[in-house]
Amino acid sequence: MNFARPDAFLVFIPLAAVIIALYLLRMRRREMQVPATFLWPTHTEEVRANTFFQKLKPSWLLFLQLLALAVIVGCIARPQLVQRGLTGEITVLVLDSSASMGATDVAPSRFEEAKRLARAAIESARPGDRIAMVEAGPVPRVVFSLSSDPVRQLADLQSLQVTDAETDVGEAMRLASAIVSGTEGARIVLLSDGVFERIDDFSQGKASVVFQSIGKSGENLAIEAFGASESQRGKLLFASVRNFGDKAVTTNLTVFADGKVIDSAQITVSPQKSQSRTINVPAGSTLFEAKIDAKDGLAADNYAALSADPAASLQVLKVGGEDPFLDRALALDPRVTLDRADSLPLDGGSSYDIVVFDGVPAEPTTSRGVLILGKAGTGSPVTASGTAKRPRFTGATTNPLMQGVDLDGVYIEEIEVVQPKGSAEVLARSAAGPLIVADKKPSQRSVYLAFSPLESDFPLQIGFPIFVSNMLDFLGGRAGEGPLVVPVGRPFSLPATTPTASLKVPDGDDVRLKSNGGAVTIREAKRVGTYSFRAGNAERKLIAVLQSPRESALAPEREIALAKKPVKSTDAPLRFADFWQPLVLLGLLVLSAEWWLYARRS
């Protein structure tokens, strides 16, 4: 035991001296005449005093009062016990709910083990300890804020469920740090298997970080790739199965076309190796699925799906600077798989459906579509002749690309003054020149925006994501009404003509969704499986799949890096726990005893 404020003991001596001085006073007794005194006991109790002075006599009252004073001073000195426990006085528990936490190498699962640890931490917290919880899910969120209400905390913890998605643990840690980084002695406890992207941007402030690694084994088999390609022999399916474990595993790989088995083969995959298979696809199929029947650590990555519609999946390459608004708007489209690069690849982007030049001059590409933002180049449908400051919007055409997009009133700092080339069509115009230009060549479609979105307040307008969606339809082609394959856990939006829509999730529950600006944002597709989206009379099948080598590599990490600073896994760190509550109880007992003795003697 140690004391947080040992200097408090200095007040004991003067206070004890005052108490002893009171016992040096003696009693002036009231005189009373009685028939005889010999029957009265000669024993007296000095419990009161009203005059000076007498010799100090041993007294239980004096002893109890000094003891009570010692206990009170002891409380003020804040005695502390050193003990082990996940929680401190102020703790933020960060619970990883990513797909890898669904692994069953720890019974019943890593996530349930994390919940058990969190539950034990909450239940073992001392009265007055404040705990918050952040779920590191697809979208990090505060499950409960700093409080000392274990009943509500346990109820909120119980409601948490693991997802089959990739998660952003870094963002969750930054959220936790924002809650307690300014508090001395606070603690951020990460309950995770360590299977997440390296966290470079993180500052823990005054808080300490505790990482408890969960998981034992990395044995897992996953469908790491499932795609289609056109060949001279027709359409081919490509399926690749990877063994992330240390032992060779044999499994059956079965491929379905519209629910019918078109191929099934037993494959043996060596440790840390992949085994692939190519299959001819029957004509007219709309949906392909692949399954492996391995009894491995994670079931979510044993299934993959692929839509036959080329527009149902868009591979987008963004070249240039950072634009979170554009990234978010692109990510909202369920068809988009976004890659980023500083410059155009040597193959000219032929493996991508759409290339976006964000703030860099457009180069010629072989992709189906090109989006140029702010800087015309050789690959753009315009010719630049200068710049203009704060142009005034003058009007737009009724082209479907501009449906739902209103640039009137949008503030634009600067535009390129351009002239459309060839068949390019001006869709929106300002007083200084074209704002949006589109070109629809048979080999390639392109859209040019005369300004960078970050140099305007266009990304803050409701028309921006609609413009991006229209642009994707224009450049990539509008997807059919067939099943839509989406990455599990990633929020996306779907058009909805009715104010409300519903989503039937794999376990059968219906989730009601509200439409906003003609679209519904879906965040509920957190588990792998088939969903049914209904808006009015329109119904669409959604298939959420996990294809994440990062999540499939289940081997738990015993050390993680936070802003390049290593943090080792620890079972339960030491903490100083205040010990004043039992002392207060003892003080009350001593004072009660003192009062009882006083009342009995007086």
Add this chain to the structure above:
Amino acid sequence: MDLLLPPRTFRMLEGLRVSPRKSQPGRVRGERLTRRAGLSIEFADYRDYAEGDDLRHLDWNVLARLDSPVMRTYRDEEDLAVHVLIDDSPSMAFGEPTKLMVARNLAAALGYIALCSGDALLPVRLGRREAPLSALRGRSSFGRFAAWLGREVADDAPTSLSTSLRSFANSRNRAGVAIVLSDGLDPEAANAIRALVGRGHEVWLVQILSDLDLRPDLEGDLRLIDGEGGRPTDITANSIALRKYQENLRQHNESLADAAKRGGGRYAVYETSRPLEAFIRDTLKREGWIH
């Protein structure tokens, strides 16, 4: 001081007699039978005739039948010395009414009984230096006795109860019933009573105690001043001290009762709040002190 008992009490006392446990030798002929042969009408026994016997007591019937002279003997009748010892020490001035006043009223009642039954009444005031009163006899002496009771005796140096009792025991008093009316609040009182018993007296101790003696209502830190002139005592009147006092009082009273009863005497506690008639009826008559 109103010493006169109410007429109803006098009527109650009529015909009662002091009832000693043992016979005491008398000095003059009285109305109380003794073991000795005498001249009363109470038949005692037969004995052979001896020369010089009074022929009036010869049983002529026996002489006629048996031709043997046999004398009838009778029990003698003497008076009984009833010493009424009233404790007039300072401790008797406590209580409401005071213990002394209660003692005087009880003494008046007992004295009236003794005078009416032909006994010799010998009143003594304990704790005060006073010339003893000669023996009173007959109902007509009650007036003198009442006057003696009502007299206030000033004494600058009152003696303690035990000293007075020892002094009485050592004097050449005629043995008889010594009725001690006192609160007994003297640590040596029991020994003094034993001394009295040792002188042949049948001691009747009526311990007169007030509420202050039996249930003292004291509280706090006090310096007790002894009414008898003893040393002051500092006490803390808490529950412990009160319990201890009660225990001491019980033991002291038991020692007094033991001392009185050891010589065939009697002992009773008389609370000052109790009516005199009730004490005479329920204690003295019921327990056979008087009949």
